[in-house]
Amino acid sequence: MTVKPQFSPYAESLLVHFRRVESIKSESVSYPSVDLGVRQLCDLELLVNRAFYPLQGFMTRDEYESVLEHMRLPDGALWPIPICLDVTEKLASSLATGESLAIRDGEGFMLAVLHVEDIWQPDLGREAEVVYGTRDPARHPGVRAFFEETKPWYVGGKIEGLHLPQHYDFPELRLTPSETHRIFSQNGWRKVIGFHTRDNLHCAHKEMILRAAREAGASILLHPVVGRPRSGDLDYFTLVHCYKQFVQKFPRNMIRLGLTPFAERFAGPREVLLQAIVRKNFGCTHYMVSEDQGDPFAANGQDLFYPRGSAQEVLAEHVGDIGITMVPIRRMVYVEDKSQYIAVDEVQPGMSVKEISSVELRRRLMEDLEIPDWYSFPEVVAELRKAYPPRHRQGFTIFLTGLSGAGKSTLAKVLLAKFMEMSDRPVTLLDGDIVRKNLSSELSFSREHRELNIRRIGFVASEITKNGGIAICAPIAPYEEPRQIVRELIQGYGGFIEVHMCTPLSVCEMRDRKGIYAKARAGLMKGVTGVDDPYIAPSNPELRIDTSEMTPTEAAQEVFLYLEEQGYIR
Incomplete structure (x- = not known):
């Protein structure tokens, strides 16, 4: 028999009395602790302030299984998506039921305590299939984020809130x-x-x-x-x-x-x-x-x-x-004949309907074109223009990718000199070797570490782009997925121009300034891209440049022509 949940409009928060706060803080000295990520902090805040009523903490295994199987909690209350605290295997192995776990924000400030009732390793593929309708991250960005962010073990139990996460904005x-x-x-x-x-x-x-x-x-x-x-x-x-x-x-x-603070899935x-x-x-x-x-x-x-x-x-x-x-x-939709908005299902044949898509709106903002009053309010447009300056005043990233010896570093140096001559934006060169020495010196050349290196480059480039500068990146970046992650990150702040340096491997081997191909062919070096490790060419770069067919200066001219066509430079 289905039991209807009793949604209480005045459900008390899970914040404890201030005297209990002091007691918990005193006891928590011996507690293991976990620092939450952004998604987890959102979930915690909605648990504590009771927006996730009737949940009283992160789900136990019984609650989790009931939600996956029946879309309901064990008492029959409707609940569609698991709200779980995911932790590392190392932390999970150190916990036991009946213990308490201190929950902290990214800076280590204690927000709550979880009284551990369950510790288990879920089947994340099954969870994705049930919740999202697929376990394929290539088909669904929510699934991709789920697999990338979710740690392999879950811990469930009731929580006592000490403080809501601190927000200094609005x-x-x-x-x-x-x-x-x-x-x-x-x-x-x-x-x-x-x-x-x-x-x-x-x-x-x-x-x-x-x-x-x-x-x-x-x-x-x-x-x-x-x-x-x-x-x-x-x-x-x-x-x-x-x-x-x-x-x-x-x-x-x-x-x-x-x-x-709702973490959308x-x-x-x-x-x-x-x-x-x-x-x-x-x-x-x-x-x-x-x-x-x-x-x-x-x-x-x-x-x-x-x-x-x-x-x-x-x-x-x-x-x-x-x-x-x-x-x-x-x-x-806006009907020009009537000078008013009407529901799309009320539009009659012959009516002149006008619309502007979000893509078209962004184009008009970036190209400093008019936004008609029938579409948006002048006060809103004024705020948008602050966030979307014309492209010639935006920051952007040029991301050069290709085999060792393809000409990335040389082209990057030419571009750096030319941009410095223009002196209208700050310019930063993130060459592959320079980054490896100063930003990723502890990383190996395993696939996992190569991907992490590219993400680090992308993060730095996104900060440069966000602040109106030019980032020139020149790593090998052999894998498509991390390149796409970097593209998505940077395009939220400005332009992203991916340049595939498609110089043939045979030409790159002839150049071989660092001797890595010779060492790879002699069996003295393993994991060399293009020899015993694959290079996955970009599927849809903005430019492809083969430096066996043009000089570095000519290659730079190709990049500048594209930037001018797209409005990034004048």
């Missing part, structure tokens, strides 16, 4: 469920419609939200997530400034803006069920859901991973379990 917007309930009561809001977003909002979104709120007779909780950043996301601070301008366009006392319908449970715990009576909500490829022009509309259908089947009304989002 504290007035980081409302807990108890605070939103109090605000709703003070304002006399009996019906509240929740809106989940991580994207920028414009005129069409205002009309869409207003229509849904009026039809439901509800006030609005605009509840953007500020958990883990995703590649290509707008700068978080800019987004919040845009949200603050956006809510000013609504009638007074109709909308409230609040931020929630992009698990489709299951994700949307969890979103709805969280919004119910924040006091919402209604929840707006789009046709592609929770999909990893929503709104980016790619084919959806989950069937269109499946999120709405699954939530509609479970509204009784959650106690929230699902409101389907109706997409709005």
Whole structure:
């Protein structure tokens, strides 16, 4: 028999009394401890502030298995996605049930204590298959993140919270469920419609939200997530400034803006069920859901991973379990003849419909073109222009990849000199050998360490790019996956130009300035890229350059022509 969960609008937080805090801190001197990553910190905060009610801690094995098998907790309460504390094998082997584990943030500040009830090694492939619908990381970026981030052992048990994670940014917007309930009561809001977003909002979104709120007779909780950043996301601070301008366009006392540290998994319908449970715990009576909500490829022009509309259908089947009304989002378009927005299903033949995609918006911002008033609010556009300067004022990374001897270092030096002559941006050279000596000296040439070296280069380049500089990277970078990770990281901040130095291996061996090919052929050196270790050529680089057919200066000219065509230089 299914038991309906009793969602308590006034569920107490898991924060203990201040006198208990002092007791725990005193006892914790002997506790083992774990420092949480970003995803884990988001989960902990929602556990402690009771946005994840009725959970009282990280899931035990029984709870985990029940959620995977039945999408419910052992008591019958609906719960779609495991919320588990993943730890290293080393830490797991040092723990025993009945012990306590100190939970700390990345700086070592103690936030909570977990009373260990279960320690087990899950089948992560099975979990991915059940939650995401696939275990293939190439098909689903959420699965890729899951496998990359999740440690191999789980620890479950109830938690006692000492402090919520400290946030120094926008504290007035980081409302807990108890605070939103109090605000709703003070304002006399009996019906509240929740809106989940991580994207920028414009005129069409205002009309869409207003229509849904009026039809439901509800006030609005605009509840953007500020958990883990995703590649290509707008700068978080800019987004919040845009949200603050956006809510000013609504009638007074109709909308409230609040931020929630929700770590999105992009698990489709299951994700949307969890979103709805969280919004119910924040006091919402209604929840707006789009046709592609929770999909990893929503709104980016790619084919959806989950069937269109499946999120709405699954939530509609479970509204009784959650106690929230699902409101389907109706997409709005601007009709020039009427000079107003109408629902797309109300468009009549012959009407002149105008839209601007997110890709087109970014292009207009980068090329300093007009953004029409019918599309967005001038105050929002002003904030966006700060985050998306024209390309000739953006930072960018030139990522040269190819075999040893392909001409990467020589071309990098020519580019460095030319950029220094231009002197309009700071320029940094991250040559493969220089990085190996100064940044990755302790790494070997195993595949794992090669990938780590490329990620380090990508991180440094992303910081340079974010701050408006030019990074010239020249590693061998033989594997496609880490190159793609670097691309995704850097494109969130500026330009990324991948240059495949496709000089043939035979020419590279003839050059062999370092003698590595000769040593490899003589059996004196192992793991040499191109000899006994593969080089996976980039699938879609911006440029391919063969230095057996051109001089370094000519190769540099190819790069500069591309940069000029794309608007990065003038």
